[in-house]
Amino acid sequence: MLTKTVPTLRTRATSLLRTLQNHSSACPCHACGTPAPSQSASLSAARRLAVAAPIEKEYAFEMAASNIRYGNGVTREVGMDFKNLGVNKIAVFTDQNVLNLAPMKTAIAALESEGLQYEIYSHVRVEPKDPAVKDAIAWAKNIAPDAYLAVGGGSVMDTCKIASLYEAYPDAEFLEFVNAPIGKGRPVDRKLKPLIAVPTTAGTGSETTGTAIFDLVSHKAKTGISHRALKPLLGIVDPLNTRSMPSSVKSSSGLDVLCHSLESWTAIPYSQRVPRPTNPILRPAYQGANPISDVFSFEALRLTVKYLPRTIADPDDTEAQEKMLLAATLAGVGFGNAGVHLCHGLSYPISGMNKGYKHPGYQVDYPIIPHGVSVAVTAPQVFRFTGPSNPDRHLAAAEVFGVDVSNAKPESAGEILGDAVAEFLVKLGDQPRGLADLGFTRDDIPGLVEGTLPQARVLTLAPSFQKDDEQKREDLAKILDRSMAY
Structure with missing residues (x-):
């Protein structure tokens, strides 16, 4: 039985990857989007039903991921991507280590070549704690950009996601969206601003996911926020960016x-x-x-x-x-x-x-x-x-x-x-x-x-x-x- 399992998976992997390469259009689940604010009433009803309904096992799964562009040098295209989106003011997130490296220089040059305005937040902490994340949120609320760009490892991408989320909910308490039972685990019911992620490490995969992780000091443990609405619009996966x-x-x-x-x-x-x-x-x-x-x-x-x-x-x-x-x-x-x-x-x-x-x-x-x-x-x-x-x-x-x-x-x-x-x-x-x-x-x-x-x-x-x-x-x-x- 086992000898058949692995070749079958490899065949499926190869077939699916070929399909992805030959179809550049967005996955249909991207069009599902997140519900509009008017759906908040149905959300409340859903929560009430969740309390009263009998416990039943799941019967379905959903597949969601960011659009991905892979290739040597594709970071140079990020300015055109924002131009194509019709946005002008970009909030750029990075950390002090990446700030002066080639991936960041290439991304900024791409924005400037399209005449786009941008401001840089370079104080992202590696393995961030919640005070650092809150500082990034406050910066984003003050900037109020049209879109976001994250250039760095998982900490940069995750901090950028959270800043984008709370900028869209300026009155929300910090634990509002944090995963339950530590936080309230509130679903995201507003459309967030476009976020493009440019990973510089080969690890977290955060350019594809709706997950953002940080250290919650009061609990002496990591926690995070998970929702499909947080996933980047596009992940720029450029092998040149990991050489440093x-x-x-x-x-x-x-x-x-x-x-x-x-x-x-x-x-x-x-x-x-x-x-x-x-x-x-x-x-x-x-x-x-x-x-x-x-x-x-x-x-x-x-x-x-x-x-x-x-x-x-x-x-x-x-x-x-x-x-x-x-x-x-x-x-x-x-x-x-x-x-x-x-x-x-x-x-x-x-x-x-x-x-x-x-x-x-x-x-x-x-x-x-x-x-x-x-x-x-x-x-x-x-x-x-x-x-x-x-x-x-x-x-x-x-x-x-x-x-x-x-x-x-x-x-x-x-x-x-x-x-x-x-x-x-x-x-x-x-x-x-x-x-x-x-x-x-x-x-x-x-x-x-x-x-x-x-x-x-x-x-x-x-x-x-x-x-x-x-x-x-x-x-x-x-x-x-x-x-x-x-």
């Missing part, structure tokens, strides 16, 4: 791609997610594994396992860099619709409770656990835990890492994939080999567990995890305990 990435950034951002693909591939099926929404606007962006996200997630995994080690070993391997950027975008489409689960849920308090660890190679003046590092550090144990939920999928993933699974027993699937992930991480080199290397001890486990439990957006998609809170605490504690070292 330091080796440490290539490695940590690549680990994010690895976990995006593995988690979305092993998430619960969309048809098992509860509750079924009473109104389409209430259907979450993260829906569970589905036949379309599977294609993107599996191909992203295959590319990452093959090319991430090459990008780290040889800074001049342009082919590997191009393939990793493509993998990041493919994974973004996959997890942006299927979702992620335990690696990401655990990563949020790992980052938020950082005791002072500063990852080598990051040019910042504050402690930092890069997002890719925080998700990967528990990955071997996470997939050992989730293995029983779907042995075939775990074995198919292990085979991508080069494991011979022809005689593997289904009950060993989690151990096999967990070992394969651990070996892959060790061979990459220069990575923390467990939570202890990040400065954590077993005394920190209860706090990390309590920081993970509120991450309902992702935990609801975790296989083998749909239990009562006490059992969830025990399972999380075991995963964390066994992740102290690998």
